[in-house]
Amino acid sequence: MPARSGCYAGAALRCVVGSVVGRGQVGGGAMGAGIDVSVRAHGQVRVVRPQGVLTERTGAQLCRALATELLNHHRVVVDLAGFGLARTSCVTVFPAALDQCGGWPRVRLVLCRPDQRMAQALEQRRVSALVPVYQLLLEAEEAIERRPALVRTRIQLGCDDRAPDVAGRLVLDTCTMWQVDAEGQQIAKLVVSELVDNVVRHAHTAAVLTLEQGDRGLRIAVRDGAPGGLLSGPSQGNTGARRPGRGLELVARLATSWGIEMHPVGKTVWAQIAHSK
Numbered sequence: 001m002p003a004r005s006g007c008y009a010g011a012a013l014r015c016v017v018g019s020v021v022g023r024g025q026v027g028g029g030a031m032g033a034g035i036d037v038s039v040r041a042h043g044q045v046r047v048v049r050p051q052g053v054l055t056e057r058t059g060a061q062l063c064r065a066l067a068t069e070l071l072n073h074h075r076v077v078v079d080l081a082g083f084g085l086a087r088t089s090c091v092t093v094f095p096a097a098l099d100q101c102g103g104w105p106r107v108r109l110v111l112c113r114p115d116q117r118m119a120q121a122l123e124q125r126r127v128s129a130l131v132p133v134y135q136l137l138l139e140a141e142e143a144i145e146r147r148p149a150l151v152r153t154r155i156q157l158g159c160d161d162r163a164p165d166v167a168g169r170l171v172l173d174t175c176t177m178w179q180v181d182a183e184g185q186q187i188a189k190l191v192v193s194e195l196v197d198n199v200v201r202h203a204h205t206a207a208v209l210t211l212e213q214g215d216r217g218l219r220i221a222v223r224d225g226a227p228g229g230l231l232s233g234p235s236q237g238n239t240g241a242r243r244p245g246r247g248l249e250l251v252a253r254l255a256t257s258w259g260i261e262m263h264p265v266g267k268t269v270w271a272q273i274a275h276s277k
Contacts, residue, residue: 034058035083037065045141046073053084054118059093066097070107077140081113088121095130095152103153105177112140126150129214150214151178157207163200164193167209171220178213184275187254188218191271194250195222198269202226205266217256221270223263 035052046069050062069076078094085091094111101107112134114122122128129150134140153174157163168189175185192209199207203226210221248269251258255271 035062037062039069042141044073045075045077045144047077047079047137047141049079049081050083053086054090054093055086056090059090063093063097063100066094066109067100070097070101070109074106075108075144076110077137077144078109078111079113079137079140080111080115080118083114083118085118085121088124091118091121091125091127094122094127098131099152099154104148104151108144110134110140110144112137150212152210152212154211155209157196157209159200159204159206161200163207164197167196167207167222168193170209171211174211175218180213180218180275184218184273187273187275188220191251191254191273192220192222194247195220195269195271198222198247199224203266216272217275218273219270220273221268223266223268225266227265 035050035054035058037048037050039049040047048066048069052058054062066076066078094109098104098107098109110132111122111128113136114133119133122131122133127133130148130152132140132143132146132148134143155167155170157167171188171192172185175188180188188211192211196207196209199205199222203224205225207225208223210219210223212219212221248258251269251271254273256274258269258271261268261270
């Protein structure tokens with residue numbers, strides 16, 4: 001079974017029933033102050049309000065709390081009024097929680113009332129494209145059903161012969177939800193199957209598949225964990241293989257653009273596909 005790309009492990013949110021659905025402290029202890037999180041229901045929406053400072057430590061715990069609310073209730077507004085920020089990179093906690101739960105439209109997450117520093121960080125890190133940001137709580141609640149400018153899903157795949165076919169089926173399911181046209185769906189399925197097949201045959205590691213759709217079309221990215229980041233071309237001579245690999249040559253023909261990003265460990269091969277909605 002593929003696994004959703006999750007956020008960091010941490011203690012569960014401890015809730016005490018009161019005038020709100022729940023309230024608890026997240027991430028406290030000897031390592032530093034935690035944050036208080038309250039949750040209240042407003043119709044079909046859960047309004048989550050964290051108080052304190054967003055750090056790497058408290059962000060990990062907030063990610064888990066948000067994921068719990070998203071999985072249980074599907075629609076969450078995060079009220080950021082009075083919520084501080086230690087480092088700009090910490091704002092990626094919000095798309096991380098969305099990724100863990102399968103992304104839009106499986107779950108819906110919006111933010112509201114950030115201070116100036118938080119708003120700037122959300123914009124700089126492209127978080128606001130994935131998780132819309134509003135100035136007013138009422139605006140955010142009313143906008144919960146709207147599609148974000150950029151939608152994304154991220155899946156972890158195992159290193160086995162089934163991974164390319166599993167990835168292909170997942171891409172078809174996601175493209176259907178995102179209303180990608182039939183031709184675009186089939187191209188995306190072929191591309192992702194080849195990229196994941198390349199990882200299985202050449203990198204011999206698990207893979208992380210990221211699928212995004214925005215104004216420029218569909219972007220497929222597959223990251224492996226191979227030391228040294230060796231590039232792999234079209235498969236050759238695999239006479240005993242279940243299916244012949246056509247590799248990057250096929251990807252280059254089908255995609256409008258493609259490329260390779262090297263990492264300290266592993267690499268990401270990505271492809272951009274134009275399509276109609």
